[in-house]
Amino acid sequence: xxxxxxxxxxxxxxxxxxxxxxxxxxxxxxxxxxxxxxxxxxxxxxxxxxxxxxxxxxxxxxxxxxxxxxxxxxxxxxxxxxxxxxxxxxxxxxxxxxxxxxxxxxxxxxxxxxxxxxxxxxxxxxxxxxxxxxxxxxxxxxxxxxxxxxxxxxxxxxxxxxxxxxxxxxxxxxxxxxxxxxxxxxxxxxxxxxxxxxxxxxxxxxxxxxxxxxxxxxxxxxxxxxxxxxxxxxxxxxxxxxxxxxxxxxxxxxxxxxxxxxxxxxxxxxxxxxxxxxxxxxxxxxxxxxxxxxxxxxxxxxxxxxxxxxxxxxxxxxxxxxxxxxxxxxxxxxxxxxxxxxxxxxx
Amino acid sequence: xxxxxxxxxxxxxxxxxxxxxxxxxxxxxxxxxxxxxxxxxxxxxxxxxxxxxxxxxxxxxxxxxxxxxxxxxxxxxxxxxxxxxxxxxxxxxxxxxxxxxxxxxxxxxxxxxxxxxxxxxxxxxxxxxxxxxxxxxxxxxxxxxxxxxxxxxxxxxxxxxxxxxxxxxxxxxxxxxxxxxxxxxxxxxxxxxxxxxxxxxxxxxxxxxxxxxxxxxxxxxxxxxxxxxxxxxxxxxxxxxxxxxxxxxxxxxxxxxxxxxxxxxxxxxxxxxxxxxxxxxxxxxxxxxxxxxxxxxxxxxxxxxxxxxxxxxxxxxxxxxxxxxx
Ligand SMILES: [Zn+2]
Numbered sequence: 001x002x003x004x005x006x007x008x009x010x011x012x013x014x015x016x017x018x019x020x021x022x023x024x025x026x027x028x029x030x031x032x033x034x035x036x037x038x039x040x041x042x043x044x045x046x047x048x049x050x051x052x053x054x055x056x057x058x059x060x061x062x063x064x065x066x067x068x069x070x071x072x073x074x075x076x077x078x079x080x081x082x083x084x085x086x087x088x089x090x091x092x093x094x095x096x097x098x099x100x101x102x103x104x105x106x107x108x109x110x111x112x113x114x115x116x117x118x119x120x121x122x123x124x125x126x127x128x129x130x131x132x133x134x135x136x137x138x139x140x141x142x143x144x145x146x147x148x149x150x151x152x153x154x155x156x157x158x159x160x161x162x163x164x165x166x167x168x169x170x171x172x173x174x175x176x177x178x179x180x181x182x183x184x185x186x187x188x189x190x191x192x193x194x195x196x197x198x199x200x201x202x203x204x205x206x207x208x209x210x211x212x213x214x215x216x217x218x219x220x221x222x223x224x225x226x227x228x229x230x231x232x233x234x235x236x237x238x239x240x241x242x243x244x245x246x247x248x249x250x251x252x253x254x255x256x257x258x259x260x261x262x263x264x265x266x267x268x269x270x271x272x273x274x275x276x277x278x279x280x281x282x283x284x285x286x287x288x289x290x291x292x293x294x295x296x297x298x299x300x301x302x303x304x305x306x307x308x309x310x311x312x313x314x315x316x317x318x319x320x321x322x323x324x325x326x327x328x329x330x331x332x333x334x335x336x337x338x339x340x341x342x343x344x345x346x347x
Numbered sequence: 348x349x350x351x352x353x354x355x356x357x358x359x360x361x362x363x364x365x366x367x368x369x370x371x372x373x374x375x376x377x378x379x380x381x382x383x384x385x386x387x388x389x390x391x392x393x394x395x396x397x398x399x400x401x402x403x404x405x406x407x408x409x410x411x412x413x414x415x416x417x418x419x420x421x422x423x424x425x426x427x428x429x430x431x432x433x434x435x436x437x438x439x440x441x442x443x444x445x446x447x448x449x450x451x452x453x454x455x456x457x458x459x460x461x462x463x464x465x466x467x468x469x470x471x472x473x474x475x476x477x478x479x480x481x482x483x484x485x486x487x488x489x490x491x492x493x494x495x496x497x498x499x500x501x502x503x504x505x506x507x508x509x510x511x512x513x514x515x516x517x518x519x520x521x522x523x524x525x526x527x528x529x530x531x532x533x534x535x536x537x538x539x540x541x542x543x544x545x546x547x548x549x550x551x552x553x554x555x556x557x558x559x560x561x562x563x564x565x566x567x568x569x570x571x572x573x574x575x576x577x578x579x580x581x582x583x584x585x586x587x588x589x590x591x592x593x594x595x596x597x598x599x600x601x602x603x604x605x606x607x608x609x610x611x612x613x614x615x616x617x618x619x620x621x622x623x624x625x626x627x628x629x630x631x632x633x634x635x636x637x638x639x640x641x642x643x644x645x646x647x648x649x650x651x652x653x654x655x656x657x658x659x660x661x662x663x664x665x666x667x668x669x670x671x672x673x
Pocket of ligand 1: 407510511540563564
């Protein structure tokens with residue numbers, strides 16, 4: 001599969017947390033032909049089911065969230081400037097002088113204005129800017145803006161899809177469209193095989209506002225095993241090695257109380273056995289991922305976590321290595337196939 | 348409407364001690380519904396039977412308050428908060444315990460920097476001469492509500508506990524005036540909302556509705572030098588888009604918006620950046636329940652002098668009533 005193109009298509013789908021109703025169908029279209037059934041639930045989780053043929057088949061859930069951090073229009077002032085509220089965590093610093101798309105009755109462009117250095121007070125040069133101090137300028141008067149834009153409309157960053165050197169790409173929402181790309185890749189990889197177990201490939205919603213899509217879909221699916229694919233921090237200058245992982249060295253497999261020991265060990269074994277690159281992500285508590293919600297769904301679900309290293313998370317220049325998506329696809333596909341014979345020792 | 352709200356806000360109902368308010372509401376609606384029950388947590392669930400859509404309508408009947416934690420030898424009572432209680436709003440206020448005992452909340456006078464005031468610097472004075480006399484009226488673990496009787500000021504009501512007795516009033520008026528419908532409607536007066544949406548959670552699991560609408564208050568952006576928020580008192584009920592606990596389901600939002608349009612009602616949209624409400628618990632129940640909310644704009648929320656507009660509350664009734672019968 002051409003992951004660059006899949007990613008490009010995925011990051012072009014606006015899906016601000018809680019407002020995925022406009023985008024579920026587009027995610028679904030990318031799963032068509034790669035599984036037996038596709039459903040969209042009331043939370044707009046997109047669920048592709050690949051049916052197994054085993055007698056005692058189990059339900060395996062592969063989860064990757066497709067929502068993205070973004071904004072809502074909070075108010076429009078007398079001059080037509082728009083104030084935003086954020087859905088999910090942005091550092092306001094990175095928003096200065098950014099281009100945005102406002103998804104009103106039609107899509108319009110705007111920019112987040114930044115005060116010129118000449119007009120900054122000495123005090124302002126020292127303090128970090130807050131979201132309440134930022135406004136979107138569409139170029140239009142208030143009366144014009146209000147014809148197109150209403151309170152609650154979603155706003156997304158408008159950034160290019162950059163192909164950097166060495167197989168790296170940079171754009172917004174790679175957290176977690178890279179996980180969704182991997183999920184689609186796994187579906188593709190297994191498409192011509194019949195496995196014993198039922199596999200539920202779930203592109204989930206509302207992760208960035210509290211793992212809500214995963215909570216709902218894991219309850220409905222009631223899986224026997226869950227694997228979450230999400231992003232972890234890539235290595236960056238000036239960041240502790242403890243919390244960052246080099247790009248191009250494969251996905252990081254999480255270990256810790258949030259994650260099932262035997263299941264996790266099986267992932268490491270399979271990586272080793274097949275020469276798939278992987279790293280170890282030490283998680284002493286809440287992983288901050290959907291694994292945290294899924295593990296305690298109903299009476300508990302053995303859950304594992306695979307994270308794709310990503311630099312500059314929650315900015316418009318998130319950067320990753322395509323090779324890490326490929327390694328993730330390989331690892332999970334091999335794992336799912338291996339479960340046909342190795343289920344007992346896995347959970 | 349004012350009389351009903353005056354009666355509702357007057358009743359005692361600190362989270363976890365909702366007996367008095369529950370009995371009052373029960374009396375108001377008993378003859379108007381097909382069945383009425385109280386669940387294990389104390390939620391009051393009134394059902395209008397039908398074969399159509401299963402709809403849960405929720406308003407919380409609990410209110411914030413305080414709980415006595417220690418009585419000193421002079422009879423002064425130290426307390427802890429039940430729900431979000433501001434030390435600044437509490438200072439100089441009166442509280443009423445469930446048995447009617449009234450006390451004044453004051454602070455340790457030696458504290459000269461009021462900025463660093465904490466709840467632990469406050470005490471309740473019930474006029475007792477000593478510990479023994481105090482304990483005849485109040486035991487540790489007893490809860491008290493703030494005093495703040497309802498008054499009318501033009502179109503505005505000033506009272507304690509408009510959060511969320513105004514929502515309870517909306518449900519009661521809706522029940523009393525509900526037009527014929529095939530839908531099965533569960534009117535739930537929830538408990539322990541202020542402690543973390545706890546009543547709504549169990550009620551939603553019991554009912555498993557097709558969708559849910561809550562009625563609660565929201566903050567406003569219409570007072571001097573306040574934080575930016577589009578909601579204003581008197582401009583109509585607000586249709587919730589999101590708060591800290593929920594992004595409302597687009598189908599429910601659409602239902603409310605289109606109903607308001609049909610009735611030509613003034614409405615606003617609510618984006619609340621912090622804080623949660625009952626839909627936050629309901630929508631995540633048992634695999635997901637599409638949820639939304641009608642919010643009554645309310646100034647000075649969680650103070651003994653909350654303020655809301657009667658016309659907004661009346662319009663909320665019209666909006667809810669019509670939304671339930673479609
Ligand atoms: Zn409330």
